[in-house]
Amino acid sequence: MKKIAIFGSTGSVGSSLLRIIKDDRKNFKIELLAANKNYKKLIKQAKFFNVKNIILTDYNSYLIATKLLKNTKVKVFKNFDSLNKIFDINKKIDYTMCAISGFQGLRPTLDIIKFTKTIAIANKESIICGWNLIKKDLNKYKTFFIPVDSEHFSIWSLLDNNKNDNLEKIYITASGGPFRKLSLKKFKNISIKDALKHPNWSMGKKITIDSATMMNKVFEIIEAKKIFNLDYSQLEILTHPKSYLHAIVKFNNGLSKLLVHDTNMIIPIFNSIYFNTNKKLKSKNIDIETLNNLNLKKIDNIRFPIIKILNNLSNEDSLFETIIVSANDKLVKLFLNNKIKFTDISNILLKISNTTEFKKFRSIKPRNIEEINNLSNYVSLKIDTMSV
Numbered sequence: 246m247k248k249i250a251i252f253g254s255t256g257s258v259g260s261s262l263l264r265i266i267k268d269d270r271k272n273f274k275i276e277l278l279a280a281n282k283n284y285k286k287l288i289k290q291a292k293f294f295n296v297k298n299i300i301l302t303d304y305n306s307y308l309i310a311t312k313l314l315k316n317t318k319v320k321v322f323k324n325f326d327s328l329n330k331i332f333d334i335n336k337k338i339d340y341t342m343c344a345i346s347g348f349q350g351l352r353p354t355l356d357i358i359k360f361t362k363t364i365a366i367a368n369k370e371s372i373i374c375g376w377n378l379i380k381k382d383l384n385k386y387k388t389f390f391i392p393v394d395s396e397h398f399s400i401w402s403l404l405d406n407n408k409n410d411n412l413e414k415i416y417i418t419a420s421g422g423p424f425r426k427l428s429l430k431k432f433k434n435i436s437i438k439d440a441l442k443h444p445n446w447s448m449g450k451k452i453t454i455d456s457a458t459m460m461n462k463v464f465e466i467i468e469a470k471k472i473f474n475l476d477y478s479q480l481e482i483l484t485h486p487k488s489y490l491h492a493i494v495k496f497n498n499g500l501s502k503l504l505v506h507d508t509n510m511i512i513p514i515f516n517s518i519y520f521n522t523n524k525k526l527k528s529k530n531i532d533i534e535t536l537n538n539l540n541l542k543k544i545d546n547i548r549f550p551i552i553k554i555l556n557n558l559s560n561e562d563s564l565f566e567t568i569i570v571s572a573n574d575k576l577v578k579l580f581l582n583n584k585i586k587f588t589d590i591s592n593i594l595l596k597i598s599n600t601t602e603f604k605k606f607r608s609i610k611p612r613n614i615e616e617i618n619n620l621s622n623y624v625s626l627k628i629d630t631m632s633v
């Protein structure tokens with residue numbers, strides 16, 4: 246019986262994992278489910294899987310859930326401060342999925358490492374902002390790490406569990422999102438509805454907007470650089486409309502490996518929880534038609550100006566990554582609340598990434614979560630004051 250925890254269980258990745266577990270219930274005991282506001286879905290999950298601990302970080306949702314569950318054995322927590330009341334460092338759980346969206350996933354990811362034997366991280370923002378802190382604790386507590394983001398899971402699989410000492414170059418693919426072919430003249434009137442129509446993947450709103458602006462791929466380059474300890478010069482984006490090929494790894498010895506899988510996040514998620522088992526997952530036959538038409542092209546930074554942020558990055562872990570993640574979190578929220586235009590996201594992000602005030606953070610290494618959180622809050626407030 247594997248004991249597990251799922252952060253972001255009511256979301257796209259979290260719910261996909263629960264669908265996998267539902268088919269194999271006898272082998273799993275869910276110790277904790279965490280979400281933000283969706284108390285109805287979280288309570289339904291907790292009851293269905295007989296989960297004794299839940300976290301709701303939105304205070305009002307926490308109060309409602311506490312009331313609704315008062316005559317049950319389910320304990321409701323309002324934040325992640327009580328992990329040491331739920332878990333025991335001497336009796337680690339087997340697996341945790343970190344699938345909270347955005348910057349807010351970093352603290353829970355850092356806090357759970359000591360309590361879990363394996364940590365599967367889908368929350369790319371935590372890797373981008375806090376990788377040096379995450380890596381330090383992975384080593385300190387001997388926690389096994391599996392990246393879940395499809396391109397990074399693919400690279401990780403090609404490197405056979407992360408031996409990356411003879412890596413020459415990595416290509417990650419981008420679908421190009423819903424506006425890959427849209428006339429540039431129409432970008433200024435892009436609607437929320439259209440921006441949420443990803444051509445290949447059904448994902449949470451935030452990552453879907455990031456795929457439309459191409460910020461998702463900027464994040465994925467940073468994520469790959471950190472996880473696989475590369476220079477940015479060793480990483481390149483290729484657009485591939487079908488999202489079937491996820492990564493190409495070129496090694497120093499002249500060999501290159503490519504990884505394709507169905508355009509379905511169930512595959513990386515399934516492999517993260519059944520890693521090192523021979524559990525069978527039903528999947529489609531190899532798609533020869535798509536393999537014959539990979540249609541790989543270099544990224545167009547006229548269409549996707551946000552790519553230019555990659556030119557401003559330092560090759561060392563820095564607080565600058567927190568600035569762009571937090572600014573992007575905020576700007577995507579403003580766009581989804583109809584406060585700014587789609588093109589404002591890239592324009593304001595590029596402006597922020599070029600200001601002297603923020604550029605100086607490229608040479609400051611993150612020392613602790615408090616420093617990262619404070620900077621993130623500052624960036625968020627700064628955007629409120631900008632004339633957006």
Ligand SMILES: NC(=O)C1=CN([C@@H]2O[C@H](COP(=O)(O)OP(=O)(O)OC[C@H]3O[C@@H](n4cnc5c(N)ncnc54)[C@H](OP(=O)(O)O)[C@@H]3O)[C@@H](O)[C@H]2O)C=CC1
Nearest residue numbers: 253255256257258280281282283345346349367368448449
């Ligand atoms: N979806 C996908 O296919 C992929 C996702 N990823 C990454 O995985 C992560 C999750 O993505 P996705 O599943 O699409 O996101 P969703 O928006 O679908 O779900 C986000 C989850 O996080 C919860 N959440 C949000 N904020 C908080 C918070 N402050 N505290 C606790 N829980 C919180 C949400 O709770 P609530 O429901 O209550 O709001 C929800 O359960 C992201 O970092 C994304 O970049 C990477 C590759 C693919």
Ligand SMILES: CC(=O)[C@@H](O)[C@H](O)COP(=O)(O)O
Nearest residue numbers: 394395419420421422456461
């Ligand atoms: C499924 C997954 O890993 C997403 O990150 C996906 O890659 C987003 O698609 P884009 O390639 O359009 O950003």
Ligand SMILES: [Mn+2]
Nearest residue numbers: 394395396465
């Ligand atoms: Mn991805």
